Amino acid sequence: MAPSLKITLKYSIQVCICIIVIFAHSAFPMVQAASSLQVPASPLDPWQQNNERMFRFNDFFDGLLVKPIATAYTVFIPRFARQGIGNFFSNIDDINVFVNDLLQLKLYAALTDSGRFAINSTIGLAGFLDVASGLGLEKHEEDFGQTLGRWGVGTGPYVVLPVFGASNLRDSLGLVLDTLFNPIQYHDEASLRLSLYLLEETDTRASLFPLDELVSGNKYLFFRGAYMQRREYLVNDGQVEDEFGSF
Secondary structure (H helix, E strand, O other): HHHOOOOOOOHHHHHHHHHHHHHHHHHHHOOOOOHOOOOOOOOOOOOOHHHHHHHOOOHEEEEEEHOOOOOHHHHOHHHHHHHHHHHHHHHHHHHHHHHHOOOOOHHHHHHHHHHHHHHHHHHHOOOOOOOOOOOOOOOOOOOHHHHHHHHOOOOOEEEEEOOOOEEEEEHHHHHHHHHHHOOHOOOOOHHHHHHHHHHHHHHHHOOOHHHHOOOOOOOOHHHHHHHHHHHHHHHOOOOOOOOOOOO
């Protein structure tokens, strides 16, 4: 089979997660006992009980494995090297951003994002140097979840995915599509693909350390609210309705 047609490990995991989550929640209705409720229910979170269980698992997994690895990464890898690694993966992400710019008919953004990729991939030494930002070509954030939202697809219920964390049904589908447009997934060497994926996840987790101190109150509620607000902000390009605008 041609390398371009192979389904990589990450893609397979994401597809299985989406299928398992959708069918599990459909097959096993949630029975909520008043004594077990710890956080307020939300109409956007009808699977709250199962989501809380998965959140606790992810939090345990993060503390047991992910965070210690990311901590060692920040200790032993110099800051300039981490910056270059982050730039490299950000440059690859610009391919996906460009595709979603086009799908959302954001033609000027598509022009600048394709320019970013061309400049950083050449002058920026395969993206390790972010030359484009210095030239005024700012980084945009677009993905298939946003594109679906842009064309009227609702979020669906909030869901906490194993390992991947906060999401919703729309963004879970978008996550699979995002993976298909990641060129790393089509490299011939499976070991290299996996290594790059793990490096990207480690670098991403390390970059979130400053945000850990901002978490307050009930962690589940905090992450749920932060995720929903951020996705709404991104889908609407920052044009979020002000609930107090009439006062």
